[in-house]
Amino acid sequence: MSKAISVVVIGRSLNQQERTRLRSSSQTPLAIVAELPNAPQVLDELNRLRPQAAIVLLNGDLNHSFQLVERIHQELPDTAVICSSEDNSPDVILKSFRSGATEFLRQPLVESEIASVFAKIEQAVVRPEESHLGRVIALYSSKGGCGTTFVTANLAASLARLTRKRACVVDLNLQAGDQPLYMGLEPNYSIHDIVRNFDRLDDQLLASYLTQRSKYLALLAAPTEIGKDEDVKVEHVTRAIALLRAQADFVVIDPPRVLNELTISALDAADDLILLLTLDIPAIRSAKRALDIFTRLGYDRSRIKVVINRYAKTPEFDLKQVEKVLETQVFATIANDYQAAIASINVGEPLVLSKNQSRVIHDFNHLASKLTGIRPHSEPPPPPGPPRTGWTSIFGGRR
Template sequence: MKNKPMILVAGRDKQHLQAMGRLFCDPSELQVRIHHMENGHTDPLYGITVQPDILVLVLSAAWEEELRALRTRAASQGLPMIAIGPAGNTQVMRRAMQAGARDFFTHPAPPEELLASTLQIVKDLHSPAVTGQGVLTAVINGTNGSGATFLACNIAHMMTVHSGIKVALMDMDLQFGNLPLYLDMNIRNSLSEVFAAVDQLDGVALEGYMGKHPSGLHLLASASEQVLLPWEISEKDLNRLLDISLQTYEHVVVDLPRQIDSLTSTVLERAHHVIIVMQESLTSIRDAKRLLQIVQRDLAVLDENIYVVVNRHQDKNAISLADLRDALKISSFLLIPNDFKRVMQSINTGVPLFESEKNAAITKAVLEVAVKLSGKPQTQSQNILRRALSYFLPH
């Protein structure tokens, strides 16, 4: 690769192209070439003899022909692309992602976000590619309101900034997911768009659907104007999304709603780590015990891959850790100390703990969990056999 990545800005609108040229000329680490598409040509790479490192394509009214030309041109395979198209047309974005766009903006593209997206791609080009199979961690509440979403968000963030690995955070609460609020992010794409194009999905397209946090963490949110129900997502499509995610990222953290259905059971069965979040209360013990039984017996998740996290732990509590061990029949817990003030401040500001309260006891406790989960666990190849046997063994 050249010392300075070459950005090719292609399109039909001269005014847009000139504005893009001025934007990309500012960073000294980039070199920019403007390609004005004219004379009826719809191929953004027509006449280009030197392959650029990144293509920024300003789509015109002939966007279908322009994207089709890219998909059929062999030279464009693997070329990172950012597409800019008209607002209010979901088909444009979907086709752009299918053509390999890593990000999509509508006119007028916010200059700061466009430049940040481009620089992130430059950074990715210099980073070693992820190979092999990533690790899947599922986080679920034992009782509603126990803090699973907050922990999933902060664990994923700490894996990114502390452990330095490529992490995707997914919100599988289809109706009420709110992970973007925990990271102060405005999300343009969601699970609805991903599943609508899942047959054409690959790693490059998946990254394009992701929201990018400044830390480097990628977020796939559930928030959408459309209502998406769990039974509308087939097991085949969900498994395809998980397969591509684990091929693209070193670690995938999934925030699950507290329910057992086809969606959550598929994720739990495939997870290398299952994190059950509970509190020190009688109702939480009852619910966590029931969920543990389902995960262990019915979904056949290996015991060594299940972690029970006691959130908002207080040393002086009517229910002791010994009581929890006796009730749940497990030997150890991961403890997160109670710190209501710092947690609420983090949620309300959208700033993760590791950025705002790096030295706090609660941050150090969550970091221990993140570091523990960062390594790849033992294989779960026994799961299929164990699950089959569970139907014949007495419950």
């Protein structure tokens, strides 16, 4: 990975001389990743690019520029803001710092000042790949329709909400990735952009290919165009996961069912492998087979967590029997609530982020909590009371 500090310039484009001076004066290499006008979309672009530094050229309406500085400071706390102006009166410098700038550069740019400003930023910059390793969680189910996509989206949302840390879903269903539907997103970029720009891929570029659902929840989408899936190879997936791990706290992978090289490369990278099944004979048999394959692949049993989706107590299967067949303990269960699940998919909002009262939400919070060791904010909903009959079942308060 390049050690350059990524910089976005806002206000106007730099001229060639300014650009050269910036680059040559800083001891640390600078990657000027974008030059943007101070327009309404600028914050969206910054959120997408997540630069380590933003130079705001104070021109035009000064108050407007200071408002922008304030918003960058609030929304992108990891981005150092540098104000720059020809007017270096105490008033302008003071207002810059009050708005949240950490540095000020005079214009025309002075080499020694650039050097000292970026030396300070270099000290403060958080270098994700060196300082941080997120946790990779791969879902897997060898039988279709067990809810892998639904569980991935909701688990990621639940982890993000519980920990207030960044979770990124990776959709490896390359032919027909449904995650955008489940997460309510319309991606402009996908894993195919990683393939196209693999030679110059670094964490900044990768970050620009993510689709943000919120500050803490993002998606690396499957290719949006038909026929692009074949270009995606193991090296792309491995590199993408490694870079994502460096910038997200949780990387939650929705792989395809087929255990090909690509799927295995994703499972290999996982710290936790959630084997998902439903309580029916075909799913239990598939899970048993998957566990055998994981053993042959040399996966440590402690990495594998068996989770039962669409769980409802039935006389045919009790969990103890399933544990006996699989020779593994069940790590968690997620209740069956088709109405709630399908409603959330139809509106494109992960169920755990909705106001629904479904038991499923509690179960996801419990799963996220068990994985992270962090207690959920809310206690489980009270057990359902006796079935309502007659008038109460019609007017009984449920909306």
